[in-house]
Amino acid sequence: MRVEGNCSDLPLFGRAADCWYHRPADTREFENKEPSNLRRKAMLADNIRLKSINHITYNVKNKDAALKWYEDVLGVKQIPKMVNSDHLYWLQLPSGAMVHIIENPDAPSAPSHHTAFEVDDIEASQKYFLDKGVETTDIQTRNDGQRAFYINDPDGNRIELCTVSGFGVLV
Incomplete structure (x- = not known):
């Protein structure tokens, strides 16, 4: 496929691959690549493209002291948690990104337990990782x-892939 103009009508990763391929040969590093192969790899990335950070989790020795610090020092606001557990608090930034603080006196406080990335299609994302030989947990649905x-x-390092939270931005 020959792309004319600025390639703006293609998905982001596909646009980059096609525009790269159709540049003059002396401005490309890999002259012998077929556009279909580049496009196929680029479209795969579009299928499960990471959208944003959903939440970050921190182990803390005292969840009440940590909650006070996050609210008073960082201005992060507590929100209702969507799991049934007494050892954690959920907080939210104005952007919707969350900080989860988990009371675990024996655990190290850094690095964080995991980072979560939002995806549009959770099943396609899980299939992608399984097809690549990466073990996944089962898909779970929260409250x-x-x-x-x-x-x-x-x-x-633990990484979570998730859909958009059902409760939206609360602060």
Whole structure:
């Protein structure tokens, strides 16, 4: 497919691949790549493209002291938690991104337990990782309808893939 003009009618990753391929050969590093292969790889990224940080989780020794600090120092506001658990608080930034503080006196406070990324299609995202040989947890649905699963990176860092939270921005 030959793309004319500024390629603005293609999805972001596909647009970059097609525009790169159709530049003059002396401005490309890989002259022998077929556009279909580049496009296929780029479209795969569009299918599960990470959209934003959903929440960050921190282990704390005392959840009440941590809540006071996050509210008083950082201005992060407490919101209703969407899981049935007494050892944590959920807080939210004006952007909708959340901070979850979990009371765990014996756990190290850094690094955070995991980072969560929002995706549009949770099933397609899980299939993508399984097809790549990455183990995933089962997809779980939370009280507010948000769906999520977890993977680990090669170093064992936990990553959550999730849909948009069902309760929206509350602060």
